[in-house]
Amino acid sequence: MPQAAASLSPALAIEGVSHSFGARKALDAVSFSVAAGSFTALLGPNGAGKTTLFSLVTRLYENRSGTIHVLGHDVRVEPAAALAKLGVVFQARTLDLELSVMQNLVYHATLHGMGFASARRRALEVLAQASLAERARDKVRNLSGGQMRRVEIARALMHRPRLLLLDEPTVGLDIASRAALVEQVRRLVAEEGIGVLWATHIIEEIAPGDRVIVLHRGRVRAQGDYEDLLRRTATEDISAAFLSLVDDGAGEAA
Amino acid sequence: MSASRFRLPLSGYAICMAGICWREGLRFLNQRGRFLSALVRPLVWLFIFAAGFRSVLGVSIIPPYETYVLYEVYVTPGLVAMIQLFNGLQSSLSMVYDREVGAMRILLVSPYPRWFLLVSKLTAGICVSLLQVYAFLLVAWFWEVELPPVGYLTVLPALLLTGMMLGAMGLVMSSVFRQMENFASVMNFVIFPMFFASSALYPLWRVQESSLVLWWICTLNPFTYAVELIRFALYGQFEPFAALVVGSCAILFLAGSILAYDPSAGIMARRGGPDAGKQ
Secondary structure (H helix, E strand, O other): OHHHHHHHOOOEEEEEEEEEEOOEEEEEEEEEEEOOOOEEEEEOOOOOOHHHHHHHHOOOOOOOOOEEEEOOEEOOOOHHHHHHOEEEEOOOOOOOOOOEHHHHHHHHHHHOOOOHHHHHHHHHHHHHHOOOHHHOOOEHHHOOHHHHHHHHHHHHOOOOOOEEEEEOOOOOOOHHHHHHHHHHHHHHHHHHOOEEEEEEOOHHHOOOOOEEEEEEOOEEEEEEEHHHHHHHHOOOOHHHHHHHHOOOOHHHOO | OOOOOOOOOHHHHHHHHHHHHHHHHHHHHHOHHHHHHHHHHHHHHHHHHHHHHOOOOOOOOOOOOOOOOOHHHHHHHHHHHHHHHHHHHHHHHHHHHHHHHOHHHHHHOOOOOHHHHHHHHHHHHHHHHHHHHHHHHHHHHHOOOOOOHHHHHHHHHHHHHHHHHHHHHHHHHHHHOOOHHHHHHHHHHHHHHHHHOOOOOOOHHHHHHHOHHHHHHHHHOHHHHHHHHHHHHHOOOOOHHHHHHHHHHHHHHHHHHHHHOOOOOOHHHHHHOOOHHHO
16 A cells, blocks of 8 residues: 555655756756655755756656656656655745745645645644744744745645655755754654755755765766765765865856 | 555545635735725726716617617726736736746645646636626726626626636736736736727727728637627626637637646746757
8 A cells, every 4th residue: 555655665766867958958867766764965066956856856847758756656657646745845935925824834735635624733733843833823924034944844744745855945044043944854854754855055964874965967976875975985074075076167067 | 666546535626726716815815905906997997988988989779788878888898807807917927926936836736737726726816806896896886887686697607707718818928928027018918909909998880980900800809709798798698609709718728828837748848848948
C-alpha cells in the first residue's frame, strides 16, 4: 500500500534531468536523491540551476528528459499523487499580504482538498509548532520577514507532505531569524521524518551529518555526506570543500 | 511502481473550488476601492452619459422592447456586460499580479488538475461579477430603470455564460501578457474597442445606417452577443443565436487558457522550456 511504498522509495529521486532555456542549458543530466527523513542540502551559487530544478519538480514546467519521482510517483505520469505529498516554500514570497495568517493557511489546505474545519484545526497545530499561534488572526502584512517565512513553512506542512522543498528560504533574513528557521526545519526532519531538500548558497546552514549535493552551472559536482565531502576534497571545512568544487569559473555564474 | 493508483476524492474537488472562491471573495471584500469603482463606472455612464444623450438618441421599438424606452433603459444591458468585461479582465489582472508575487505558483502546486483549477478561478471571478451586477441593477432601479421582476432572475443564467466568456478571455490574456504595463494597454486596446464597437450604446441598425464597416465590426464582436443575450434575458426572453455565439466563444477561450497553462504544451512551457529562446 502507499505507506509501504513510501517507506521504500526515496522522498525525491531525480535521474538524468536536463533542461534548457533556449540555447542555454540550465540543468545538465542531474541525478540525485533525497532519502526519506533526511536533511539534504542543495548547495550552489546563484544561477546554478536550483530554481529551475524546483520548477520542474513542482511541475511549473515539464521535464522533457530524465525522470523525477516524489515518493515513488513519477511527476509526469502521476502528478496528483506526487504533488499531494509535496510541500514547497518558493524563493519568492507567496503569501497573500492582505489576508490573515489563518486565511492564508486555510486557503492552501482547501487547494489540497482539506475541509475548512479540519484546515482550521491543522493550521493551529502547525502554527503552534512554528511558535506563531498568537499571530493567527494578524494580517500577513504586519509580520516580519522571518515570521512570513515561518508561516510559509507552516503552510507547506498543512497537508502533511512527506517531502519538503525549500528554495533559498533564508535569503534576506537576519542571523537570528535564519537560525530559527533552520532549527524549525531540522526539527521536522527529526520528529516527523519528513525528507527535506534545502536549496541554499549559504554554507553555514549546512551541519555535520547532512547530505550535501553541490550543483554548479547545471551539473552535480559532488554529492555525499558532509564528512564524505571533506574527505574527498581533502579540505577541513565545508566552505573550502565547496570552493574547491566550484572553483572553475565561479565568477561567471550568473 | 505504485500498485494502487492514487485518486483524489470527489469531495476534494468541491472543497478546492470553494476555497478558491472563498479567497477571491475575501480579496474582493478587502479591496473596497475595487467594488466602489466597479459600481461607480457604470453608474457614471448611466447617470451622466445616458441622461445627457437621452434626447439626442431616440431608440425605436425593437425586440425585446415592446414600447419606446428611455435611453437609460437601452444602455443598461450594455453596462451590465461592461461590469463583467472589466471584472473578467481585472481577475486576470490579479492572475498576472498573482504570478508576480508567486501566489499563482501556490495555486498550481495543488494536486488537482490544472483545467479544474482554472475553471475554479473563473467561477470565483463570475461570483464576484454577479455581486457587482446586482448591486448596479439595484441602484439603477432607484434611477427608474425598472425591469420586469422576473428579469432579475432570468438574467442569472445569461450572466453565468457571459461571465464565463469574458473571464476566460481574460485568462487567455493573462497568460499571454507578462507584465503589468502590457496589461494597462490591454485595458485600453481591448475594453474600449470591445465596448464601443458593440450594441451596448446604440442599436446595430443605427450603426448600419452610418457606417457599414463599423456595422461589420460590431457584428463580429463577441461582446455584442454578450450584450444582446443579457438584454433579452433581462426581459425574460431567450436569444438563441447570441447564446450560441457566447457559449462557443466561452468554450474556445477556456480551451485556450487551459492550453496556455498546461505545463507541457502551453505558454508556460514555451517561456520556461527549451523553446523559450525562440519567442
